[in-house]
Amino acid sequence: MASDSAPHFSSRDAVVCRGVGKTWAAGTRRAHEALRDVDLDIAPGEFVVFLGPSGCGKSTLLYLVAGLEEATDGRIAAFGDPVEAPSPERSLIFQETSLFPWLTVWQNVSFGLSIRGVGIEERKQIARQALQRVGLAEAMDKRPDELSGGMRQRVAVARALAMRPKVLLMDEPFAALDVQTRSRMQDFLLDVWRDSGASILFVTHHIDEAVALADRVVIFTARPGRIKTIVPISIPRPRDPFSPQCEALRKELTELLRAEVDRAFAEQEALADAV
Amino acid sequence: MAVVERDATTGSAATGTSRPAAARPLAVNRLFASIAGWDWLSKAWWTCLSVGLFAGIWELCWAMGWADPQLLPPPHIFLSNFGEQGKFFNTATRWQVGNSMEGPSAFESVMITVAATTMRVFVGLVLASVLAIGIGVAVRYWHVFDKLVLPTVTLLSPVSPIAWLPVAIFLFGIGNAPAIFMVVVALFFHMVLATIAQIDGVSPNLINVARTMGASKRQIYGRVIVPAILPGMLQVLRMNLFGAWMVVLVAESTGVGYGMGQVIMLARNTFNPSLVFFTIAVIGVLGFAFDWLLRLAQRRILYWLPDTQEKLRGL
Numbered sequence A: 001m002a003s004d005s006a007p008h009f010s011s012r013d014a015v016v017c018r019g020v021g022k023t024w025a026a027g028t029r030r031a032h033e034a035l036r037d038v039d040l041d042i043a044p045g046e047f048v049v050f051l052g053p054s055g056c057g058k059s060t061l062l063y064l065v066a067g068l069e070e071a072t073d074g075r076i077a078a079f080g081d082p083v084e085a086p087s088p089e090r091s092l093i094f095q096e097t098s099l100f101p102w103l104t105v106w107q108n109v110s111f112g113l114s115i116r117g118v119g120i121e122e123r124k125q126i127a128r129q130a131l132q133r134v135g136l137a138e139a140m141d142k143r144p145d146e147l148s149g150g151m152r153q154r155v156a157v158a159r160a161l162a163m164r165p166k167v168l169l170m171d172e173p174f175a176a177l178d179v180q181t182r183s184r185m186q187d188f189l190l191d192v193w194r195d196s197g198a199s200i201l202f203v204t205h206h207i208d209e210a211v212a213l214a215d216r217v218v219i220f221t222a223r224p225g226r227i228k229t230i231v232p233i234s235i236p237r238p239r240d241p242f243s244p245q246c247e248a249l250r251k252e253l254t255e256l257l258r259a260e261v262d263r264a265f266a267e268q269e270a271l272a273d274a275v
Numbered sequence B: 001m002a003v004v005e006r007d008a009t010t011g012s013a014a015t016g017t018s019r020p021a022a023a024r025p026l027a028v029n030r031l032f033a034s035i036a037g038w039d040w041l042s043k044a045w046w047t048c049l050s051v052g053l054f055a056g057i058w059e060l061c062w063a064m065g066w067a068d069p070q071l072l073p074p075p076h077i078f079l080s081n082f083g084e085q086g087k088f089f090n091t092a093t094r095w096q097v098g099n100s101m102e103g104p105s106a107f108e109s110v111m112i113t114v115a116a117t118t119m120r121v122f123v124g125l126v127l128a129s130v131l132a133i134g135i136g137v138a139v140r141y142w143h144v145f146d147k148l149v150l151p152t153v154t155l156l157s158p159v160s161p162i163a164w165l166p167v168a169i170f171l172f173g174i175g176n177a178p179a180i181f182m183v184v185v186a187l188f189f190h191m192v193l194a195t196i197a198q199i200d201g202v203s204p205n206l207i208n209v210a211r212t213m214g215a216s217k218r219q220i221y222g223r224v225i226v227p228a229i230l231p232g233m234l235q236v237l238r239m240n241l242f243g244a245w246m247v248v249l250v251a252e253s254t255g256v257g258y259g260m261g262q263v264i265m266l267a268r269n270t271f272n273p274s275l276v277f278f279t280i281a282v283i284g285v286l287g288f289a290f291d292w293l294l295r296l297a298q299r300r301i302l303y304w305l306p307d308t309q310e311k312l313r314g315l
Ligand SMILES: Nc1ncnc2c1ncn2[C@@H]1O[C@H](COP(=O)(O)OP(=O)(O)O)[C@@H](O)[C@H]1O
Pocket: A024, A025, A034, A052, A053, A054, A055, A056, A057, A058, A059, A060, A061, A223
């Protein structure tokens, strides 16, 4: 259950989770356990993908790392400091559009800077740079509702990048996109990842996505989510999805996941019967 | 590269010709709309048609002898003696019907009365909105405030505004104040509850984004929650607009010196159906204009909202 890399507590690690657990509505009758005993170390600049049956607590773990929710057990540290509150260093990108519809694209991107009281000229310039990195510099003055789904997610990435995050937390960011757009977005994300040097924690339920992106794939068990195994991927990028190595990896991940998905289903059916 | 579907549709709406023909059943209408892409012209056309149809049926009933012109005078009767009816709007000489030629003309009288009532509705709406949004936000912002204020608001919100009428008179006597008070009281409690419901409906993602960006509680309220609830609040305001008009008439018919409500009461006391219908027509037009203005404001201020109405029409 423990991570397969050597356990270390050094402050050089981007994220360290030790015995992390989360019980929602703890102490009430509706209490239920989403995560249990998660140990995980993420190196700076590492790309880690979380795979697991839906409802196993992957999003919950991202929320805990982001500092938006508090763990009920264990400790989480980022670069040696315990995570106690949200921080611009750890940006979360959601599945659905989370742009502010009343702001233009560049105002969205520079929202965090305006919170800090940065002046308008500087904000605009930083926003332009961030949008250039995601290839949307011409869309500066557009409204979010004028953009396609893929463009909105790129703006959300630019908004995170404008804060110079050291950790990017991405919760199924491309799940709502069609297959072609998604694969373009994956390439784009790898570029962004390379020049930002940030660690990425990326949740998906697409095995292909995990194969295309990850340095390591963390596979979770059905709820309460625990780490079942961690699969390191050493195939050099850019990866050919049809290469024998990728095919073998896909097969391995599918099998690892299948047992958990079956378990999750059985559990849900049992729950439904009980009701 | 940045052109998207929505851009394309708004672009064609501006030229006005490339909408699906099925959305517009009448050839005449299509002609109107395509002349210069004046969408509003087609809307005005339909409004006239709708009102004309209603008036036409009424006139028909009169022509057939089904509607007694003494009780239900058709539009051509109650609109034609405008000069005479307008006099009744003149507060100064109202009681010497028929013999006063001095003072404001009929048209001026109507305008003064309309302006007075409209002002009361408008001021009441603005006050009620500002107060309700302020209190609603404060309820969610400070927990103590929630505990202290919410039970009372919830308790008072089902009380009919009519029950407040005596209070309005005790507190403010006669004049503008009691009428405005009535409008505020009629809207306030519902709008506080609506504000709270809107706040609770703000997407947690938006709030979480602001939190990860390091926004303080105050910044989250000021920059995320308030803008996010504005569309819903304008909607609530529009729904309460007609309620405000009703209440202002009730208030005016009892306490205040002049206004549309007074004219209605006068018409009732002097048994003047023409005046009643004339006033109703004026109120209808005013309410319509107000709603139209609010909708315009909604589109201007809340440019980011999708146009669902348009989609439903395409079904
Ligand atoms: N805010 C919340 N309050 C209560 N329960 C929650 C909340 N968020 C998630 N859960 C529960 O925690 C479990 C894990 O959810 P989640 O982390 O969203 O799973 P995943 O992202 O892996 O699909 C689910 O059973 C879900 O119902």
